[in-house]
Amino acid sequence: MTIEQTIASAFKMDEETWARHANPWSVWTRNTVLPILILAFWSRAWLGLWSLVLIAVAVLWTWINPRFFPRPESTENWASKAVLGERFWLNRKEMPVPERHRRAPKILSACSGAGMLCVIWGVYALEVWPTLFGAAVVYLSKLWFLDRMVWLYEDMNDCYVRPPSTPSQ
Template identity: 30%
Template structure:
């Protein structure tokens, strides 16, 4: 009898999360929002496309980490576990309300950048990024992966 092998989708998802758990991947994603807002502020279409391309490629651009005990690795692993349990990312419950609040903050930051209001752009960008960091830290505190940094293979 041939043992059940994981589906292609399952293998790709596992590979995605393994590579995204690299602290360089998770950490460099924090540059995405400021770069996006700067591109909008300066009306730089090439920077906008480069930033969007970076956001798409970033989670798989780095190799899987040797260790996952850094905070950045733990929050990525916690996000994987959180989503795998069907908890979603937005809602009125804590901590998902933080991501819900992040939507208007991000839209306001984009509007401020478009209107070329530097103080508002930076201020609201900081609010949005704080909400995102708060959310990932909160889910890390609520999941085994976030507390231990141990990679759990689903195969």
């Protein structure tokens, strides 16, 4: 099982949840998760143990977000294609992805992970600059990753979802 599959499994991402998460509103509001988590954990400096309430709300929003919005009316948009491409990426062991799509997502995920380490350190130490720098790295990496997932989706969709085209004679 890949790291991505482990995370999806932890979030109980079933077929219906993935379909709902393909709604562009879900994708774009998902970008609120990191700042909300940062503020919730940072609030320990102001609220003490009461910060646990905000942390619980932030974690709950992280879990609810992919389930909150209805299935999209159309998946012919960047955000939906990014989610659908992520599905191909998650299942790359069962349905291999083209060679040209194998390296960049791993590098971008590693960059995002490094950014997250900066965020964690910054929040732990209550230091603004490492937190902001880490968040910028996380967002840049994640959005670039999603853009690669759109490309992957379009390539895989042509190969596996649509019937092969008949060569013209």
